Structures are given as structure tokens and as C-alpha cells.
Amino acid sequence: MKQLLRVLTWRNMLVLSVAVNFSLILRILNGDGGNSRDRPAYVSTWPVVSTTGTGSSSLSSRSCNYSEIEEDDDIIINLKLGDPTVYERYWQEMGEVTTVVIHGWQSLSYFSDNNNNLCWFLEPELGKEIVRVHKLVGNAETQDHFIVVGTGSTQLYQAALYALSPHDDSGPINVVSAAPYYCSYPLITDCLKSGLYRWGGDAKAYKEEDPYIELVTSPNNPDGLLRHAVVNRNEGILIHDLAYYWPQYTPITTKANHDVMLFTVSKSTGHAGMRIGWALVKDRETARKMTEYIELNTIGVSKDSQLRAAKVLKVVSDSCGNEMAKSFFEHSYDAMSERWKLLKQAAENTKRFTVPYFTSQRCNFLGKVFESQPAFAYLKCEEGIVDCERFLRENKKILTKSGKYFGDEESYVRISMLDRDTNFNIFLHRISSSYNANVQVHVGCDDDLGRN
Numbered sequence: 001m002k003q004l005l006r007v008l009t010w011r012n013m014l015v016l017s018v019a020v021n022f023s024l025i026l027r028i029l030n031g032d033g034g035n036s037r038d039r040p041a042y043v044s045t046w047p048v049v050s051t052t053g054t055g056s057s058s059l060s061s062r063s064c065n066y067s068e069i070e071e072d073d074d075i076i077i078n079l080k081l082g083d084p085t086v087y088e089r090y091w092q093e094m095g096e097v098t099t100v101v102i103h104g105w106q107s108l109s110y111f112s113d114n115n116n117n118l119c120w121f122l123e124p125e126l127g128k129e130i131v132r133v134h135k136l137v138g139n140a141e142t143q144d145h146f147i148v149v150g151t152g153s154t155q156l157y158q159a160a161l162y163a164l165s166p167h168d169d170s171g172p173i174n175v176v177s178a179a180p181y182y183c184s185y186p187l188i189t190d191c192l193k194s195g196l197y198r199w200g201g202d203a204k205a206y207k208e209e210d211p212y213i214e215l216v217t218s219p220n221n222p223d224g225l226l227r228h229a230v231v232n233r234n235e236g237i238l239i240h241d242l243a244y245y246w247p248q249y250t251p252i253t254t255k256a257n258h259d260v261m262l263f264t265v266s267k268s269t270g271h272a273g274m275r276i277g278w279a280l281v282k283d284r285e286t287a288r289k290m291t292e293y294i295e296l297n298t299i300g301v302s303k304d305s306q307l308r309a310a311k312v313l314k315v316v317s318d319s320c321g322n323e324m325a326k327s328f329f330e331h332s333y334d335a336m337s338e339r340w341k342l343l344k345q346a347a348e349n350t351k352r353f354t355v356p357y358f359t360s361q362r363c364n365f366l367g368k369v370f371e372s373q374p375a376f377a378y379l380k381c382e383e384g385i386v387d388c389e390r391f392l393r394e395n396k397k398i399l400t401k402s403g404k405y406f407g408d409e410e411s412y413v414r415i416s417m418l419d420r421d422t423n424f425n426i427f428l429h430r431i432s433s434s435y436n437a438n439v440q441v442h443v444g445c446d447d448d449l450g451r452n
């Protein structure tokens, strides 16, 4: 009896396994990744960019190829946010080199570095890798700067406002940035209705005589242009947001050397979910106050995330010295370059959109001359289209962020260039073809929080 049961169980398992595998094969053949779609899909041909390499990452070998990709008319393509999933493939191909094992007995203490009497929650390993990657890329001066780590550069922005605002009873200081500015700045600045600072709008229109804080984002989000302070008066306090000052987006021409510079792994390595950013701060007292803000706000920054970020930055730096393989920055440069080439081609063909013009410059790090290829495309709708966001949503089923969120006109939209290949390819196809969505797409566009 026991023998019979054993045989039966074995046979049952075999039949079950064959049935499961057969159904899986059927689903794959149907192109249904487990998410059953019974809508008709059609296959068409258009320029496709792919960061998919077989074996090692080999983006350049797939330059500008035309291949067949499945388009599903009903899919809404959301390119509103700058979610950096374009880098996913690279990190997948890097396999285990960035794996970090954190034991249960680690990260118990609030404290990271007893020798650092300023930013006591900065993991020394992360501090070391931040200095190393900046020295290697040559995009920022780290000497004579203090490092303050934050939960993303979003927290550091708030820490900088806290540190730089007068704490006397002179009332809130105005915070300005030249339009089009990063849409989260006004929201973050005003969300708590602080008595220390308030959003003051477009820096180009700022005429008041009072002190102010000017945010300089370079390359800029949304339009990718390189920027300098525009208000230019002596009392101006500057915060430089250099989230995109990396060689995949723009030529590295000088070593930035400002009072407060903000960086983040979100846009440099693509690890937005790790929530790690850092500030390079010249003045000790400003760095101390920023640290104080983070103490009050979150009592430090996740050690686990800092250790992961340190590992990822180490792998990035190591990859730069590796003659046998493509470095992270070469890979990501190629990815952005290819996408921009295809976008410009598409814009050229339709004449419905224009993309910003960028001058070519020599990148000291990559040793070549190229035009900026930003993380976002700031498109302008032509042919009398007044509301570009609406036009793309209703006619192309593409969700973008309207220029109005950046203090600009509605004829502009910001489009993420950092999405996965499939979405980017469908986006390209839809803007360059006569594709016209016949069903209106109603998505909560106006309740948008302006994130990212």
C-alpha cells in the first residue's frame, strides 16, 4: 500500500508538472506575460532602441536597428515621471557584483561613524565612494567640502533650505528658480507653510530687494539646459542641484565647485528606490545645520541603503578602470545617445514637435565631443496645438507632464527618456506614425502632485 501511494504521488507530480509547463508555454506563445490581454495586438516596424544585450551589455552594437515590436493600441504609456528604469538592464547584466548581504545583527545602532563629529550618520564606506566617483568623473570638487547624506536629494533640498534660511524674525526668505524649473521645488518648499522660507517663483522675474535663495539645476529638469544663477545680486544664497551632471546626460566640462551641491543615486546610477542622495557643502556651519535638520526629520539615513549605495558606486568606479568591459557611464551614455538620435529623427519626420537645441562640447571624462542628451525631452507642440499634454494624452495615449507644472506654457511637455525600452519604443512609434487613439483617455492629470 505504502509502495502504491509512493508511486501514485510520484505519477501525480509528473502529470501536474507537465500540465503546468504546457500552460506556461502556451501563455508565452500567446505573448501573455501572465497578464491576460484579450485585446488585439498588431505588429509593426519602426525604429527601436534596445539596451538589451545578449551576454555582456552591448548597447552600441544594437545602434539604430529596425526591428519588430508588438504595439498594443490600448496601452497607455506613462512618461510623466523620471523613473530611471532604463538602467535596469545594465544592473541585471552585472549580476551578483552589486549584491550586498546585511546580517540581522548589523545596522542596529543609530550611529555610523563616531569619528565624524559632523554628519555622524554617514557610513564611512559611502563617504569614501562618493569622493572616489567624483574624482574619477571630474564633475565636482570634493576637497574642502563636507559630505551630508540624505534620504534622496529631496531631503537634502529641505535640509539646505532649513540651514540657509535666516532663523531670526525677518519672516520667510524667498526661494526662486528660473522657469522652467523642477516642478517639485514649489511643492516641497511650500508644503509645510514654513515660517523660514517660501516659494518665490521664477528667478528671472524676481525683482525684490530682500535676500533670497536661488536654486540652480544644471543640467536643468525639465529642459536639460546647463544653467547659472540668474538673479545675480550679492545677497543671493545659491543651492546647486546637480542631479544630472553626469556624463551620460551632458559633457563634463568643468569640476563644479559651489557652496552647496546636491547629488543623488536616483539619476546617476538609476537607483531611485534606494533613496540616497548627498550634499557637498563648503561651509561647516551650513553642513552642521543640514545634519541637524536630518536628525530632527528622520534621525539619520538608512544604513542599509547607504551600504548598498556604497557598493553600487564602487562597482561604477571599478567599471571605469576596466579595459575589458564597457563602463557604466559608457553604457548609459550609449543608451541616452541612441534614444536621443531616434527622438530627433521622429521629431524631424513629423514636424509636429520640436526638441531643444544643445551645443556640442568636449567631455573631459569620456574624451569626446557631444551634445547634451538629457534625462527628459522637453518637447514643444507645433501646428497650433495649444495644450500639448492633452493632445498627447487624447490622441496618442501618452501621459506627459505639461509645461504649466514647470512655470511654463502648456504648449510644452516633459517626457521621460529614462523608461524601459518597450515603453520608449511605443512612444517613438506613436509620435512618428499616424497612430490616433480613438478612445479618449481620462486619467487624473490635474490632480497630479507634480512629483519628479
Ligand SMILES: Cc1ncc(COP(=O)(O)O)c(C=O)c1O
Pocket: 082, 151, 152, 153, 154, 155, 182, 217, 221, 241, 243, 263, 264, 265, 266, 272, 275, 276, 277, 452
Ligand atoms: C533636479 C532634481 N533634483 C532632485 C530630484 C530628486 O532626487 P531624489 O530621488 O534623490 O530625491 C529629482 C528627481 O527627479 C530631480 O529631477
